[in-house]
Amino acid sequence: MTTAAPAAVTAPVPDPPRSRTGRSGAWRESAAAWGLLSPNLLVFGVFLLLPLIATVWLSLYSSSGFGPREFVGADNYTELAGDSTFWRSALNTGVYALLTVPLSLVLGLGVALAINKPLRGRGFLRAVYYVPYVISGVVIAIAGRWIFNENVGVVNRLLRSVGMDGIAWQSDGTAAMVSLVLISVWTKVGFCMVVYLAGLQSIPAEYLEAAQMDGAGRWSRLWYVVVPLLKPTTVFLVVLGVIESFQVFDIVYVLTGGGPGNSTEMLVTYAYAEGFDARRQGYAATIGVVTYLVIAVLTALWWRRQKATEAEQ
């Protein structure tokens, strides 16, 4: 797992020295920098920053996308505050994060610990755990619909074959959320495993040997040595996992469409439904602004952690 890349990524961030002394050198370097950045900044500015600003602006309007838009001030925000579907989708997003993040972390750590020791076929096993992560959300959701189909899906047929009742994966809201969480965990375990494996490799073997000398058993070594040393990795995975929970769209859109009722509606699927199905664009933009604020705060947290990790090394 080591090439030139890892050391580079975690290296501290020195200010590169000025290439030429004197004002004209600095000016020329600046000009070159902006020149090389310009194609990127053009695309970035026009297709991401501008729409981001426009989203904030649009959230102050009522607009169907056709005809004139009407300025409504903070009305969209007031409506949002009293919109039970919005709160339901916020709650769903939170519940989804609260279930998928710890589950995929714990399982990912378990697999990483088990696979981090000599074993025949280790590379193959690692690939098997990782594979779901590279498959598209649409494919996963289509497979999930079939596997969890409450009438003819293999999960319920298995349950019935051992004498249990099938579970109402489509008609019961809680069951639908559970299927969504199970499917999501399936896709994320491999990713957590890989990140934890990288973390485990940075733990010096002497620490574990010292703990063993002191008579620490396997579990206390895990709990008192390994887990604390993995804390930066865990924090990173938690923050990233929560952010990803705010982005989950493809799987939900194809698997449940937010239903039954709105029991699996997420913030992003609700924004999509309002913007493109109900054509309430100002309102959809308002949901977008709120979602963005949450994600921006989380990204800031993640970046602080990232910088702290870089500084430690």
Place this chain on the structure above:
Amino acid sequence: MTTTEDRPATRPAPAQRRQRGGAGWLSGRAVALVLGALVMLFPLYWMLVTAFSGGGALTSGPLRFWPEEPTLDGFRRAFELLPFGTFYLNSLAIAVVAMALSVTLNLLAGYVLAKYRFRGRQAVFVVILSTLMIPVQVVMIPQFQLVAGLGWVDSYWAVIVPRAAEAFGIFLCRQFMLGIPDEVLEAARLDGAGHLRVFWSVVLPMSRPLIAVLVILTFMYRWNEFAWPLIVLNDQALFTVPIGLAFLQGEYGTDYPALMGMALLSTLPILAVFAVFQRQFVEGVARSGLR
């Protein structure tokens, strides 16, 4: 391309094995890993079984874990129901062009942000960083209006261009290029190389692992992308594979062999790339910022 350290070097001598906590732990661990792997593989295996089965046998009669009479009818039907051949070409064209464009732009931007000193560098970086995790649904309406205003709806450009500069790629490049020693760049400049020349003949050759990771991940993201193409592509002739799959699901949702066959087939290119470049994949993702 698997790592050497994955295999022989890590196989312990029997004595070592005992020392590590006994054969019971070792085999218990192995059994748990293999059982877990079977659970991970089962959905894919079930897709495979479904894809090669006739429709009726899947939903009635006793539950079987292999196709009773293996058939390719599912695949054939999927291609008959919708023009998936076209969808594959669309996806491929979009993924390849988008990947080439965005890898070029992001390498340049990452290089500048890591290695140039200029006023506004920090500001540019913070702005890019603040959009790193932004879901498309936040900005989709103005983005759509912009693309519509340019007359790009129902064209490849609508999918390719807005994604050409990506915070993720810029960030990954910057983090990697921080590790390129300044002295090397300095030396090239003293030899009289211009900015682009330094980038082309010094920075790029030193960035091969980064480029591999970028190419693979960007291709995967574009190949799998769903939400944005769904918004800007309405003309069936321009559908990408994920849009076509969702459409197939919507129109023929109970033709499970056709659905699973096409779903699996659409995953093959990614699986092939993953099999060949497993290491870059795993490393790239583990480090796309990241840890």
